[in-house]
Amino acid sequence: MLLASLLLSLSGLVRAADPTPVFDVHVHIWEGEKSVKEYLAQVAADGQQVTRFGGIHMAVLGKVAETRSKNDELVALSKRYPMIPIASVHPYDGDAAFAELERLAALGVRAIKLHPHTQKFDAADERVLAVCKRAGELGLVVLMDNANILPGDNQKLFNLALATPQTHFIFTHLGALEFRFWNILPLARTAKGLMEDNIHFDIAGTVVLAADSPLEEEFVWTMRNVGIDNLLLGSDFPQLSLKKGADALDRLGLTEEEKRKIRWGNAERLLLKERPKSVP
Template sequence: MKIATCLAAALLFLPAAATAQPVFDTHVHLWDGEKSLGEYQAQVKAAGLSTSGLGVMWFGGPNQAREGNPADIAARNDALIALAAKHKGVVPIATVHPYDGQAALDELARVAGRGVRMLKIHPHTQRFDPADPRVLTLVKRAGELGLIVVMDNANIVPGGDSEKLFNLALAAPKTKFVFAHMGGLNFRFWNILKMARTAEGLFGDNIYFDISAMVTLAADAPIEEEFIWTMRNVGIDHVLLASDYPQFSLKQTLEAFERLDLTAEEKAKIRSSNARALLAP
């Protein structure tokens, strides 16, 4: 009895993230392949955490998938697929550039044929307009091939990008999207989904969000209540936990997430089960 009491007391003083269940981190940048993955895993282990899966992508920061070099993009996609094949629980997230036209569509089909389930495209760093018809062609084809399309939604472009992404998802209802960062500081826009669901034939309920980066800003902030309100309005089942490593660590992310005033059931879904359901065959 004494031992159990002491153990319970000790657990009260552990950081919330340290006692959390394994998380599915859906947004991990591996800028240097195997080396980056090893650094991520060491950081997670040192923090006393564990992952049940992680979605990895190669580009970000200085490593952009730019228009006009599809051969280089294909080679990097292959390297990521090979890396994921060596590590249990690692989900490769391929990329293309929408302005590469048929070459991009061919690469989509090729990576889908190799078992890839997710595609990441980034309007800001890849320098394309989400409203460009070539983007709609690409994401529709991705949906046909069973690929989930991850797109940056930090609203760091002039005028923001949420409206364009919303209309893109409306125009491609058979494609599932994950909008990263849930709109950044313009996250309030996404409460529109609660109304969109009431309009017959308008919305395919095909939008998901990861809360990487934003969760570290919202926790304990004046915006926290509205942030949680938005998560519930877009649908807790459509929210994924993600770190955006290396910009943010999984430890930082989980510590902030655990401070949000969500129920235990909501937290369990966001930590892992939503990602697993989304990626289920």
């Protein structure tokens, strides 16, 4: 009996030491399988447990064949690793961008990444609106950079989401150090018919800056205002490690249930559940 009690106690210690699972939605796959292996090696060395991770590519304007090839590479890698392919198009590639969206949806891809600064487009451009609208019709979630590198970033993305209510967006970095803007959401939700529940965020990078800073309390207030159910954890590898983001999240004083949702629950609901398509 004493031995059994001791073994039970030891097993409890082992379970307590187990890493908390994370769905990392923000991993840049710059160099194909090499990037995937480097990411997984870093995660293992840091003692992190990843249930899934989002492998990101960003299309270059005019390089349609390269875009298709890189998207296919992500799809292939997702069959060998616990990765979901977050593919890409360039909104200024016209019909080629729409054709690629159709192809990606047929392949079972569930998300794309767009980045106004890196891809050099204006988020307020009608071509961006058209691509995002079509992505939503095809059941694709749109990740869009929201680090406020470009002027008017928050306002443009907010209006883009209002104009495409069927499309679910993950605005990455939660506005970075301009996160205050997003406290408009609780008020916007009270305006009848103004918006759908289609705005979500990852907190990649920004959570690392906010934890233990003079902004921490306001950042946590913002997280709760935009809705814990709308927040996802991302590393922004290779720029930052998953451990940095996960450790920073732990220091914010959130409840265990809030952290569970941000670490993996919200991402699984948003990115692993097939979204309905409204048009063939």
